[in-house]
Amino acid sequence: MYYRKKILLFVFILFIPFVLHSQVDTDSLRVLKEVILKGKPYQEVIPVQTLSGKLLENLSSHNVADALRYFAGTQIKDYGGLGGLKTVDVRNMGTHHVGVFYDGIQLGNAQNGVTDLGKYSLDDMESLTMYNGQKSEIFQSAKDFAAASTIYLRTKRPVFIGYKKTNLLVRFKTMSINYFDPSFRWEQKLSDKVSMSFSSEYIKSNGEYKFRYKRNNLDGTIAYDTTATRHNSDIEALRVESGLYGKINKGSWDAKLYYYDSDRGAPGAIVENKFSDGFRQYDKNFFTQAFLVKDFTEKYKFQARAKFAYDYTHYVARDTTNILGETVTEGAQSDDSYYQQEYYITAVNMYSILSNWDVSLSTDFQYNRLNATRRGIQTQFSYPQRYTTLISLASTYRIGGFKALGSVIGTNVQEEVRYNAKAPDKTEFTPALFLGYTPFKNYDFNLRAFAKRIFRMPTFNDLYYTMIGSSTLRPEYMNQYDVGFTYNFPQNKGFFDKFSFQLDGYYTNTKDKIIAAPTGNLFRWMMTNIGQVEGKGIESVLNMGTHFGKVNLAANLTYTYSESKDYTKFGGLELSSYGDQIPYTPWHSGSGILNADYETWxxxxxFIYVGKRYNGNVNNIKINEVQPWYTHDLAVQKSFAFHNYKLKGAVELNNVLNQNYEVIYNYPMPGRTVKFIISIEL
Structure with missing residues (x-):
């Protein structure tokens, strides 16, 4: 029934554009006037990586998480399967220190602080951009300043060519495994200054794939070696998005609606040849947001954003085993539902004191509430509420080839709970300083350095989760330092049309790291502030482009060397893992993208490579070692034109060499798969 309702809803949504398209007024056509935006000379102070345009479109990626793997310094934690959790970590600072922004407003999760990037499709994405530190500008909200690293997901805006008033794209994807993925995007020009978009996507798959499970004993002999099928990896999901975009005098505005509904399985870990059921997760995510920006004078600019979000999550965990032909439940069970609400508003003011000196003041307010129903748990849920106020003061100054950007953020957090003890109110101030210098006028060579201090609040789970949370937790503090350069070779001189190289070295220091530690009872762990981690590394990015006649070639290569070591002491004593690499941190990793374009082909x-790492804190134990993994993906696409219609067909071959690998230990990933995509645009 659930499946049929979603099919009917999707079919109804799919035909809306065709019905409305037949009602479009074609008697009066208007030409959108050309708009030229002028700004001050822009110098990128902060390391930035971007995937956009054809390079993003042609990646063999299912979702945002897959695409982010190609950024230097990122690690995607993928628990396998189409419905498994997928999170991002930058420079091994922890998932909670990465701010993910969707069309300018951060995606929130006050419950556990984790953004599941597997939910977000690439179909509507215009660009993915990652900054270490923050953006190289001060005309932004306080939350943009309040993260150690930021990732910006920008969706497509309507663009109309000539007298065209309607754009419609219908796409269908399928795979060699059971996979069904139709989608569409409709864009309509409502007037010279207002346009809208509407898109939807439906995904249905049983998620089953074969994998090889092999484990060796410490002496090298084989303990397990079998081939099996991954179950409970299915997904059924519906995504609906709508946007409204407008222009005003010396400004613009937009509004957006987003809805995501899914029923998915998350396969459990394979331990000692036991294939656990894992759990099931049901999600309903909705948010609406709006944005306004306006230049009131040549010196004063203003922008405002607002958002409301509602998230419903239902977890059901029940591991079973077969005894004498009967299915019997084993281990702990859970059947929990969580309801989150978030209200957010921000106002940003920027004033140009001089032509080379700007200041900004941003004020943000956010309210979060978490309710829950938990079957079989007798203890009272805390029902926490959080009121967060952020105020940022920032300034940027330019003189010659030198640019400086400084900011300080004041954060006040107040909490309320219905039951149990609440966390104390907190007020923190965190500064940041960014420097950039262009030493040569005739060469596009930029030096940069920054120092930033930031912190993260404990999540609701950290503070209030039954038997584990601790309401006395302190914030987790992060200091980050970076030195690097970027060099862009002159265009159209020599062999390359484009050639750029950037290199950064960094150091991070995390104090009061929030981790789970054992209490007097080894079966009970509690969140506490005893962790300390120091990290350092090197990141390099190389972008190249050239052409041979009608053949255009582009390449994007990255390499990362990283160390992130645990210096945690417990009770004043060094743990056995003291000085060892933290789990799932490879010393070496890299990626490559090669793209060739010839007429309509x-x-x-x-290619992605992740080197040796450990799944436990102690690095000198062989059993904790996780072998390197790598994947090769190929894709070919052909475009056809029929009058006013554009047809595209694509074939993707993922994991070409059929490598058996695990991103997270005991969570096997799919082998070789083939994906087929067809789209029609009018």
């Missing part, structure tokens, strides 16, 4: 090759 496009070829794409992508």
């Amino acid at each position: 496009n070829f794409n090759y992508s």
